[in-house]
Amino acid sequence: MRLGLLNLVIAFAGAAVWATPPEFTHKLKESVAPPRGWERHGPAPPDHIIKLRIGLPQPSFPELERHLYEVSDPDHERYGQHLSKEEVEALVAPHPESVELVSQWLAEHGFDESDLERSSAKDWVTIRVPVRVAEMMLDTTYSVWKHNDGDYLVRTTSYSVPEHLHDHIDVIQPTTMFGRFKGQKSTIxxxxxVPEQKNTxxxxxxxxxxxxxxxxxxxxxxxxxxxxxxxxxxxxxxxxxxxxxxxxxxxxxxxxxxxxxxxxxxxxxxxxxxxxxxxxxxxxxxxxxxxxxxxxxxxxxxxxxxxxxxxxxxxxxxxxxxxxxxxxxxxxxxxxxxxxxxxxxxxxxxxxxxxxxxxxxxxxxxxxxxxxxxxxxxxxxxxxxxxxxxxxxxxxxxxxxxxxxxxxxxxxxxxxxxxxxxxxxxxxxxxxxxxxxxxxxxxxxxxxxxxxxxxxxxxxxxxxxxxxxxxxxxxxxxxxxxxxxxxxxxxxxxxxxxxxxxxxxxxxxxxxxxxxxxxxxxxxxxxxxxxxxxxxxxxxxxxxxxxxxxxxxxxxxxxxxxxxxxxxxxxxxxxxxxxxxxxxxxxxxxxxxxxx
The missing domain is CATH 3.40.50.200 (Peptidase S8/S53 domain)
Structure with a gap:
């Protein structure tokens, strides 16, 4: 489904449906205990839009890490010989099979290539989906969670993906992340x-x-x-x-x-x-x-x-x-x-x-x-x-x-x-x-x-x-x-x-x-x-x-x-x-x- 039609689908939910994918056996991918300070506030609005990021494995990352330590070690002969953007992207690129299988899975849920945002190295895929679709894709239930200081998040404590995709997906968020990125400053x-003091x-x-x-x-x-x-x-x-x-x-x-x-x-x-x-x-x-x-x-x-x-x-x-x-x-x-x-x-x-x-x-x-x-x-x-x-x-x-x-x-x-x-x-x-x-x-x-x-x-x-x-x-x-x-x-x-x-x-x-x-x-x-x-x-x-x-x-x-x-x-x-x-x-x- 193209993003341009997304709002139309939401507005006329009774008249339109997302593509129904074939049956897959879902397998738990990640689960967390309800974090301290948070309590379930209520169900997540089914039409609330989530920006879902899907991380594909980087099979050559150990090689990139080797390069990183060599070019950063002042005693190594390669010190300072940094890699180019293209060389780095080649080292973190996912296997073509992972790209293909994840693309097929997304297509089976109604997304075509124009709906997908891919990172420069193709190792991340981002889509925007309503909660109800994310719940179907991930065999999960999202909730609104409230922190004891008044903040709210739409999250779940576990999610699953089809079993055949487990080796082709590292992570999907926002699902189980309850972090709240914050500034590291003390009181102002x-x-x-005050005039500058001259003594030292x-x-x-x-x-x-x-x-x-x-x-x-x-x-x-x-x-x-x-x-x-x-x-x-x-x-x-x-x-x-x-x-x-x-x-x-x-x-x-x-x-x-x-x-x-x-x-x-x-x-x-x-x-x-x-x-x-x-x-x-x-x-x-x-x-x-x-x-x-x-x-x-x-x-x-x-x-x-x-x-x-x-x-x-x-x-x-x-x-x-x-x-x-x-x-x-x-x-x-x-x-x-x-x-x-x-x-x-x-x-x-x-x-x-x-x-x-x-x-x-x-x-x-x-x-x-x-x-x-x-x-x-x-x-x-x-x-x-x-x-x-x-x-x-x-x-x-x-x-x-x-x-x-x-x-x-x-x-x-x-x-x-x-x-x-x-x-x-x-x-x-x-x-x-x-x-x-x-x-x-x-x-x-x-x-x-x-x-x-x-x-x-x-x-x-x-x-x-x-x-x-x-x-x-x-x-x-x-x-x-x-x-x-x-x-x-x-x-x-x-x-x-x-x-x-x-x-x-x-x-x-x-x-x-x-x-x-x-x-x-x-x-x-x-x-x-x-x-x-x-x-x-x-x-x-x-x-x-x-x-x-x-x-x-x-x-x-x-x-x-x-x-x-x-x-x-x-x-x-x-x-x-x-x-x-x-x-x-x-x-x-x-x-x-x-x-x-």
Whole structure:
């Protein structure tokens, strides 16, 4: 059935029917326990439209992963030899039999090729269907689910597909995903303008001998100047801006206000006044420049990432989609996690930006493992193409994202209600760089810095030495059963994350969270790429194999602070890698020598 007829079919449901497929034996594909905090509110409206994404297997993905680690390992002869878009798509393409069988199944339910949206590599197929058709296709029943904070979703707790398709479909969503992609920011505090303080204080850290002095005001207010002082980049001059790029992703109706950016530049980066960034709307993402409607998250991201990396060209992706369903107003479409729409878009682009930060995430356990693995595989595709991806590590310490540790619910979603630390996703994907948070001068790990160990992804080999050292120093017994010591560990690195001075709706405010750390770190990665490009070297791409080997000496080791949650003190920052601040904060002056 063509999409152009979809509304007509819905309006005249009594007069028209979807094609009745032949009988198949359905077999359960995925099932989840009703997640904590959600209760079934009622039946899903049968004509409610779902944007259904079907992931086809990627049989050659292990080969792509091999390429990724080789081109990202600074000791490998192929370091920096990133793959092209076409080479990557060939490595993630599904088997032709999978494409054919899934296409036949969809045709048997009334869809022809013009109704299907295929990803650039043909490994995802997207269709828009009413609930009643999705229920027939997946032998399931959708319901409206209500969260205890008032959000609604249209989801099911299990679905099936014809048995002969089980080896040809990895995942179908939205079905069992109850995640709510959210910004990683803490409370915003409005403040009065404060004159810049002239006195300074020496940075006391293991790298004090090579670091410049830092304005005393940086203990209470973080500016671009503070970050460049703290991270030893005051005297760096951008040399290859025309070949470089840095970008930010925005979701949930967030957009960055240009007038606010100009106010920020006038105060903190005067040379940038009058310059702008590129805005790209994905699936109708908003870019309303009404000053009063500016997004705090978006403004924070663009002002600091672009402020640190100026004059590197910047891009802001505003992606439409908000999963919560509003039953009383007949929401026309229930989207999937919107970052996968952005991922489809950016993977189809021949020249994606070289440094990209995302300040959004979710509790790992609210995302089905099958979906998390497919999204993570998408991030790997960007890495092997030479893109560095940064994600905020989260603002709940070792807990579930609730900033107040006393309110955290640290229980598993598997029906056992076991007490466990709650890692965040996508930060837990081993193919991205997770950025935690620090505060003050000298720096200390901040209490809300998300850290811990994945329950989905095993620890990658690049973390073995650093993480085993950390685990070996943990007190015996205290953490027993609370985390998966064999899991991918987060964060990888850290940066300042508190009291960032931005302009929002025409006024200066202070804002914090690992949503500040990630774009700030991405700005410094853009400067490292600039240094490489200026010498004719390729961009850094996937950072982690470098960070945990040659890059270790380019970080300020943070040895104080902890990230409480789940009724515990959480983990402690300590010598070497730790689950609060990772390897530490960047010493740009050292890193630039290491990468060039």
């Amino acid at each position: 505090h409005s403040v009065e303008d 204080v020496a940075l006391t850290s293991t790298h004090a001998a090579t670091a410049p002095v830092v304005d005393a005001s940086c203990n209470t207010t973080i500016t671009v100047r503070c970050l460049k002082q703290l991270y030893n980049a005051v005297n760096y001059t951008v040399k290859a801006a025309k070949n470089n790029s840095v970008a930010l992703t925005g979701y949930l109706e967030q957009f960055a206000n240009i007038q606010d950016l100009q106010s920020f530049y006038a105060e903190q980066v005067p040379a940038a006044v009058g310059t702008n960034f590129t805005v790209i709307s994905v699936n109708g993402g908003l870019n309303n420049q009404t000053l009063a409607e500016a997004g705090a998250e978006a403004n924070l991201d663009v002002q600091f990432a672009f402020g640190v990396s100026f004059p590197t060209p910047g891009t802001y992706y505003t992606t439409a989609g908000r999963p919560p369903f509003i039953p009383d107003i007949g929401t026309p479409t229930d989207t999937n996690e919107p970052y996968t729409d952005w991922l489809d878009f950016i993977l189809s682009h021949p020249n994606p930006p070289l440094s990209i930060s995302t300040s959004y995430g979710d509790d790992e356990q609210t995302v089905p493992e099958s979906f998390a693995r497919r999204a993570c595989a998408g991030f790997a595709q960007l890495g092997v193409r030479g893109v560095s991806l940064m994600f905020s590590s989260g603002d709940g310490g070792v807990g579930d994202g609730e900033e107040d540790p006393a309110l955290q619910q640290c229980f598993t979603n598997d029906g056992k209600n076991a007490t466990k630390f709650i890692p965040g996703f996508p930060a837990s994907c081993p193919f991205v760089t997770a950025v935690g948070g620090t505060t003050f001068v000298p720096e200390t790990g901040i209490f809300f810095s998300g850290g811990g160990f994945s329950n989905f992804f095993k620890r990658p080999s690049y973390q073995d030495v650093a993480v085993k050292n950390f685990l070996g120093r943990l007190p015996k017994g205290i953490y027993k059963g609370l985390f998966n010591p064999a899991g991918r560990a987060i964060p990888d690195v850290a940066a300042q994350s508190n009291r960032f001075r931005i302009f929002l709706s025409g006024r200066p405010v202070l804002i914090g969270g690992t949503s500040a750390s990630s774009p700030a770190f991405a700005g410094f990665v853009a400067l490292l790429n600039d240094a490489r490009l200026a010498k004719g070297l390729p961009p850094l791409g996937f950072l982690n194999p470098f960070l945990y080997t040659k890059g270790v000496s380019g970080f300020n080791d943070i040895t104080t602070g902890n990230n409480p949650g789940c009724g515990t003190p959480g983990f402690n920052a300590t010598q070497g890698w730790d689950a609060v601040t990772g390897l530490g904060t960047p010493n740009f002056g050292k890193l630039v020598k290491l990468v060039t």
